Amino acid sequence: MLGILFLLWLLVWFQHHQRHNGNTGHSSSSSSQRNQSCFCHLTGVLDDCFCDIESIDAVNNFQIYPQIKTLLERDYFRYYKVNLQRPCPFWPDDGQCFIKDCNVEPCPPSQIPDGMKLSRTSDMTDCDQTNELGAINSTLSSQSKEAFVDWARHDDAQDNFCELDDETSPDAEYVDLLLNPERYTGYKGPSAWRVWNTIYEENCFKPRSVYRPLIPLAPSNRGGDDAEGFYNWLEGVCLEKRVFYRLISGLHSSISIHLSAEYLLDDIWGEQRWGPNVEEFRRRFDPDETEGQEGMRRLKNLYILYLIELRALSKVAPYFERAFVNLYTGNATEDGATKELLLQLLNATKAFPMHFDERSMFAGNQTEAKVLKEEFRLHFKNISRIMDCVGCSRCRLWGKLQTQGLGTALKILFSEKEIESLPEHSPSQGFQLTRQELGALLNGFGRLSTSIHQLQNFRSLLEKK
Structure with a gap:
């Protein structure tokens, strides 16, 4: 592990040294020009953080991304229970897709590992780990049955940052995420714009008098001056409100990268070819297409979001190091291998030297901070x-x-005392994560890791063009 970290440090140092000596004749001028012409070749220290982008690229692309990609192929994380039938609480659903791949195929019950049907939590103890599920009362000890009651009570009382789906609802179904990848579906126009505009306009702490040009493809007669007015306002507010905006912008950027990287390039007689669409990527992030530096800001916000979720994973590591935490699917060999992969990933996140410092948030007057x-x-x-x-x-x-996934990360960041005080052998007290939260946390971070990895590919494609 130390050897890997040293090699990563050496790589980051070399990139840093090369960047600062690019005009001394030791690097080719043509290479320097290509880097400068590639708008997504980001460098430097991030706002509100003490971490440089080059360090994140090196650690993610060479260490984190390969590990989490392997982890998310395990049964525990590839099957995710979700309710896609919940009605919109704000307006009638009027959206539509133009590609058949918009549909989601739920898993047949026979495909779901037996152990994943057992409970709503991620933590299992004293389970009869066989392929035959049987009745719950016959596979659990009395201690574990009491634990289930405690877990449910704790989950219901927890200050969650997200409204989770009711996994007991008849509309909630398991989905195989590997067979339903995130791709461009043709979902766009007023329906999609309204979703993102509502997210930004109704939830970003800002007065309506401050205009924000949100969607680059949305019709707008506003100019760049309004965008600069928004950012001038943003820099004047407290750290917490800036971070909140950058979380949402980073999530939006990550999703945009996924859609650009998995684009339907050809569909001839049912033969589909998916791959990166450079022009779609440019429309979303190129300064020439996004009112100056707007696209670059979005990409930097992706890195801030990555840092925050990386920090959450490093802080939740003690929870999974407890002996009673088992990623239960009913297959003891599969479960042991999955937990080992998870612990390896968490150890890698803990070794990262430049974490986001969440202690700087909500650190003022206690009453004001609580509000x-x-x-x-x-x-x-x-x-x-x-x-x-x-x-x-x-x-x-x-x-x-x-x-x-982001909501779960925020829950972890602000539950430090609860995680530190976890008992070593009792599964029924203190901090808990449901199976749904854990699946969202790791898959959500996997999407961010993939986005940063895909940026490297887009850099190469843009330089070739």
Whole structure:
């Protein structure tokens, strides 16, 4: 592990050294020109953080991304239970898709591992780990049955940042995420714009008098001066409100990268070819297409969101190091291998030296901080409800999952004392994560890791063009 970290440090140092000596004749001028012409070749320190982009690229692309990609192929994380039938609480659903791949195919019950049907929580103890599920009362000890009651009570009372789906609802179904990947579906226009505009306009703490040009493809007669007015306002507000906006912008950017990277390039007689669409990527992020530096700001916000979720994973590691935490599917060999992969990933996140410092948030007057934190929580919880207004089933699935993943990360960040005080052998007291939260947390972070990895591919494609 130390050898890997040293190699990563050496790589980051080399990139840093090369960047600062690019005019000394030791690097080719043509390479320098290509880097400068590629608008997504981001460098430097991020706002509100003490981490540089080059360090994130190196650690993610060479260490984190390969690990989480392997982890998310395990049964525990590839099957995700979600309710895609919940009605939009704000307006009638009027969205539609233009590609058949918009649909989501639920898993037949026979395909779901038996152990995943057993409970709503991620933590199982004293389970009869066989392929035959049997009745719950016959596979659990009395201690575990008491634990289930405690878990349910704790989950219901927890200050969640997201409105989670009711997994007992008859409309909630398991989905195989590997067979329903996030892709461009053709879902766009007024319905899609309304979802994102509502997220930004109703939930970003800002007065309506401050205009914000949100969607680059949406019709607008506003100019760049209005955008600069928004950012001038944003820099004048407190850290918590800036971070909240950058979380939403980062999530939006990540989703936009996924759609640009998995684009339907050809569909001839049912033979589909998916791949990166450079022009779609440019429309969403190129300064020439997004009113100056807007596209670059969006990409930097992706890195801030990545740092925040990376920090959450590093802080929740002690929870999974407890002996009683088992990622239960009913297959003991599969479960042990999955937990080992998870612990390896969490150890890698803990080793990252430049984490986001959440202690700088809600650190002022205790009364004011408590009010601001509750406002922060309710705003984000409302965003999770807006995801039920997405008209495209595939987009709704991944929007809900990534929003719930971020909400779970926020829950972890502000539960430090509860995590630190966890008992070593008791599963029924203190901090808990449901199976739904855990699946969303890891898959949501996997999407961010994939976005940063895909940026490298778009850089190469843009330089070739």
